[in-house]
Amino acid sequence: MSTASAPGHGTSEPDLSVIMSERRQLINLAYRLLGSLTDAEDVVQETYARWYAMSADRQQSIGSPGGWLTRVAGRICLDLLGSARVRRERYVGEWIPEPLPERSEWISVRAGVSSADPADRVTLDESVSMAFLVVLESMTPAERVAFILHDVFRYPFSDVAEIVGRTPAACRQLASSARRRIHASSQAPAPSTARQADVVKAFKQAWEAKDIDALVGLLDPDATAIADGGGLANAALHPITGGERIARAWVEIAERVPDLTHLERTVNGQPGLVAQEDGVTVTVYAFEIKGDRIKHIWAVRNPEKLRLFTGS
Numbered sequence: 329m330s331t332a333s334a335p336g337h338g339t340s341e342p343d344l345s346v347i348m349s350e351r352r353q354l355i356n357l358a359y360r361l362l363g364s365l366t367d368a369e370d371v372v373q374e375t376y377a378r379w380y381a382m383s384a385d386r387q388q389s390i391g392s393p394g395g396w397l398t399r400v401a402g403r404i405c406l407d408l409l410g411s412a413r414v415r416r417e418r419y420v421g422e423w424i425p426e427p428l429p430e431r432s433e434w435i436s437v438r439a440g441v442s443s444a445d446p447a448d449r450v451t452l453d454e455s456v457s458m459a460f461l462v463v464l465e466s467m468t469p470a471e472r473v474a475f476i477l478h479d480v481f482r483y484p485f486s487d488v489a490e491i492v493g494r495t496p497a498a499c500r501q502l503a504s505s506a507r508r509r510i511h512a513s514s515q516a517p518a519p520s521t522a523r524q525a526d527v528v529k530a531f532k533q534a535w536e537a538k539d540i541d542a543l544v545g546l547l548d549p550d551a552t553a554i555a556d557g558g559g560l561a562n563a564a565l566h567p568i569t570g571g572e573r574i575a576r577a578w579v580e581i582a583e584r585v586p587d588l589t590h591l592e593r594t595v596n597g598q599p600g601l602v603a604q605e606d607g608v609t610v611t612v613y614a615f616e617i618k619g620d621r622i623k624h625i626w627a628v629r630n631p632e633k634l635r636l637f638t639g640s
Contacts, residue, residue, distance in 0.1 A: 346393060346394075347376075347379065347393055347397070350393070350394045350397050350398075351372060352451075353394070353398070354371070354372045354375060354397060354398065354401045355368055355369070355372055355450060356450050356451055357398065357401060357402070357405075357476070357477075357481060358371040358372060358401055358405055359428075359450045359456070360455055360456060360461075360464070360476050360480060361402075361405040361406075361409065361472060361473060361476055362405055362408060362409065362412070363425030363426065363461050363464065363465065364425065364426045364633075365426050365428065365450070365636065366426065366632070367408060368450075371401055371404045371405055371408070372401065374404055375397055375400045375401045375404065376397075378400055379393070379396070379397065379400075395487070398483075398491075399487075399490055399491055402473060402477065402491035402492075403491055405473065406469055406470070406473050406491065406492065409469035409472060409473070410469050413469075419558065419559075420557070420558055420559030420565070421555070421556060421557055421558065421559065421563055421564070421565040421566075422554045422555065422556050422563075422565070422566070422567065423465075423556060423558075424458070424462070424554060424555075424556035424626050424627075424628050424633075425458065425461040425462070425465070425596075426628070426633040426636075427458065427595050427596055427600075427612045427614060427628050427633065427634075427636070427637070428450055428452065428456065428595070428596050428597075428636060429593065429594065429595070429636050429637055430452070430593065430594035431452065452594070452596065452597035453597060454597070455476075455480045456596050456597055457596050457597055457598050457614075457616075458595065458596045458598070458614035458615075458616070458626050459513070459514075459614075459616040459624065460510070461596070462624075462626070463509055463510055463513045464476075464506075466509060467505075467506050467509060468502075470492050470494065470502050471502045471503070471505055471506040471509075472506065473488070473491060473492055474488050474492055474499045474500075474502035474503045474506065475502070475503045475506035475507065475510075477491065478499070478503045479503060479506075479507065484496075485497075485499045485500050485503075488503075516618045516619065518616075518617060518618065519617060519618075519619065519620070521598070521599065523617075523620070524598060524599045524615070524617045525592070525599040527546060527599075527615075527617050527620060527621070527622060528592065528599040528600065528601060528615055528617075529592060529599075530542070530546055531543065531546050531601075531615075531622060532590050532592065532601055534546060535578050535579075535582060535590070536582065536590065538579045538582050538583065540572075540575045540576060540579055543571075543574075543575035543578060543579070544571050544572050544575045546620075546621060546622055547571030547572075547574055547575060547621060547622050548571055548618065548621040548622060548623045549570065549571050550569070550570065550571070550623075551569070551570065551571045551574055551621070551622055551623055551624065551625070552567050552568070552569050552574075552623075552624050552625070553567065553568040553569075553574045553577070553624070553625040553626075553627065554567045554568075554624070554625070554626050554627070555626075555627040555628075555629060556626070556627070556628050556629060556630050556633070557629045557630055558629075558630030558632065558633070560630050560631055560632065561610070561629040561630060561631060562629070563627070563629045563630075564577075571621075574625065585605065587605060587606070588603050588604070588605055588610075589603070589604045589605070590602070590603055590604075591603075591604065593612075593637075595612055595613070595614045596614055598614065598615065599615065600612065600613050600614045600615060601613040602637055608638075609634050609637040609638060610629065610631075610634075611627050611628065611629045611634075612627075612628045612633075612634060612637055613625060613626070613627050613628075614626040614628070
């Protein structure tokens, strides 16, 4: 594997710091593959459990612990992706990946303990934007794993093949197919982050003013809005399409819940909004902006996916 780690010297097993230093890489990989930090944390925990279930002699015989950990995590993710399709068929309403806050606002909650451990944080770049993750959801599990490992994490196809269980040539084809999906979904380049922030701010102001005309002007005529309540929060069960329909729906929200506070925040590395009611985060909004207009809105309302924003 490309992620090389050397065994410890003069010990019966690889140095603990060497093994644990792979944690952030594994979290980053698993989140991109699964779209859920909760599932990613479980994958990493299971990966380490399998490592420590081995004998010291077996651990010592592994020349690249990092490579071994990545292979195991990748295979667990591949299995989970297959079962996730079945689980999401039973999901109430639309499913949206779990959103991530800005690094400075990161709160990791594991076993009831809040932690700001940098090893738990996901690197925020274009490969975790909500638009990118949503396109990944349209791929087969094998396409997704091959593409993320090769194109994002730069593993050679010979290593990818060990995880996917196919030949390197087949993995190359899988990644190529996934790449075409990505390119097809991003026909126009996204504006600068500063310009995106301006559009999101204007949307927030128009929304708070209940200005339908201003909202329509900020939305692409063919825009789509998708909400994820997971059956645990009130949310539209189906996408809302059309800029005018979305504008009217958002004004209805403002009239129905007048005490909402909207905060401009970073969501998955891009400008977004966080809605709070009585100081509690109830919705996280991610946007895809093309030119000067909003093309997609993703509204995450499932409280189980908002745990990282509880301190926003």
